[in-house]
Amino acid sequence: MPSVNFVTVDVFTSSRFAGNPLAVIPDARGLSTEDMQRIAREFNYSESTFVLPPNDPSNDAHVRIFTPTTEVPFAGHPNVGTAFILGQLPSLFDKPVGETLRFEEKAGVVSVTLLRDRHSAVTGATIRAPGPLTTASTIPLELIARCASIATSQVKITNHAPIIASVGLAFAFAELNDLAALAAARPNASVFHEADVMYGAQAPAFPLFLYVRDEKSPWYIRARMFAPLDHVPEDPATGSASAGLGAFLVAGLEEKDATVGATIEQGVEMGRRSVIGLEVRKEGGEVKDVLVTGSCVKVMSGSMEV
Structure with a gap:
């Protein structure tokens, strides 16, 4: 054999x-x-x-x-x-x-x-993301909340609505209010099936990346990623999602030109802490480069x- x-x-x-x-x-x-x-x-x-x-x-x-x-x-x-x-x-x-x-x-x-x-x-x-930033549908916060088994009030929409974005692999991104909300999140596979029916063409299997930004250091981010339809109830570290989130957040800055360094900490709730380094470069109002280091x-x- x-x-x-x-x-x-x-x-x-x-x-x-x-x-x-x-x-x-x-x-x-x-x-x-x-x-x-x-x-x-x-x-x-x-x-x-x-x-x-x-x-x-x-x-x-x-x-x-x-x-x-x-x-x-x-x-x-x-x-x-x-x-x-x-x-x-x-x-x-x-x-x-x-x-x-x-x-x-x-x-x-x-x-x-x-x-x-x-x-x-x-x-x-250090890897370079293979694709440009693309965005697709915004997602009702009620659907995000049901996927994560949290209250709709725990989904933060003051900075952006939940949205699908990608620099090579698409994810649904949603910001939460605080670390307590992030810790409380639990994937509900049946609701993920609902989401996949509606948004799977844009983000197959509807992988969901939830995050919280540190108030004092907004480029230090804690995150969790759920993809139960891909047999990944939770992922300890998701570089492609981190790259997509970094690109999306930097694209939303008022500055037309910027180079931003960010750190995403993931897997803490699983007992497998991961640290993902990002560098995002924006020129002329467009994200030109995303580097992921680990x-x-x-x-x-x-x-x-x-």
């Missing part, structure tokens, strides 16, 4: 058993799409990645990303974690591994820069029979 090697890594953390776990198959040649989906379901992490030779030799790899139920076009922690693992290899598909890697994905080419410590060991990565820790490696 054939087997494949795997590595797991905790992403957006420098402490093992925190952050968001990821399974990486560094060489997925010979695996079918069905094999990849079965393996992702077996790990049952929010995502698993499968690394293949690039279609364009100017790129470094073709990376496919699977949740337990489906393939997705882009995600943050899978890119950071995959780059962390591949960056420790001497070569990738007979090509030397450089300081910047280019991953072909369904959402486009994702550029990833490795982070190193003073001993030159790879400690994490540290990683290797957890285990082995082989799986397929």
Whole structure:
């Protein structure tokens, strides 16, 4: 029976058993799409990645990303974690591994820069969101409240209505009043099914990203992400959603030109604290660039029979 090697890594953390776990198959040649989906379901992490030779030799790899139920076009922690693992290899598909890697994905080419410590060991990565900021429907706050099992009065709409936005992968975003409201949130899968019927064409499976901004430091944000229809009741860290939120918030600033750094803390309520660094650049009134940075820790490696 054939087997494949795997590595797991905790992403957006420098402490093992925190952050968001990821399974990486560094060489997925010979695996079918069905094999990849079965393996992702077996790990049952929010995502698993499968690394293949690039279609364009100017790129470094073709990376496919699977949740337990489906393939997705882009995600943050899978890119950071995959780059962390591949960056420790001497070569990738007979090509030397450089300081910047280019991953072909369904959402486009994702550029990833490795982070190193003073001993030159790879400690994490910075990724560039593959798409421009796009926004879709606003969402009734009553629907958001029912999805999260909280009162409508706990959904804050003074800054913006709940909305679907994306820089590569679409999420529903809603601001809450305070950390108590965020802690009280519980996903109601039956209501998520309702939301998916109405908004699934814009945000498949209706992943919901709830957040609270610190009053004294508004670019320090606490968040939670629920995607029960993707078999992810809660995600410890969601880089793609963080990038989308950062882009959306910076787009709403009065300044036409700005470079904003932000920190998003996620997974606290799950006991898997994650820290996601953002840098968003706006020029001429448009968001031009979104960078997502995170540290990683290797957890285990082995082989799986397929």
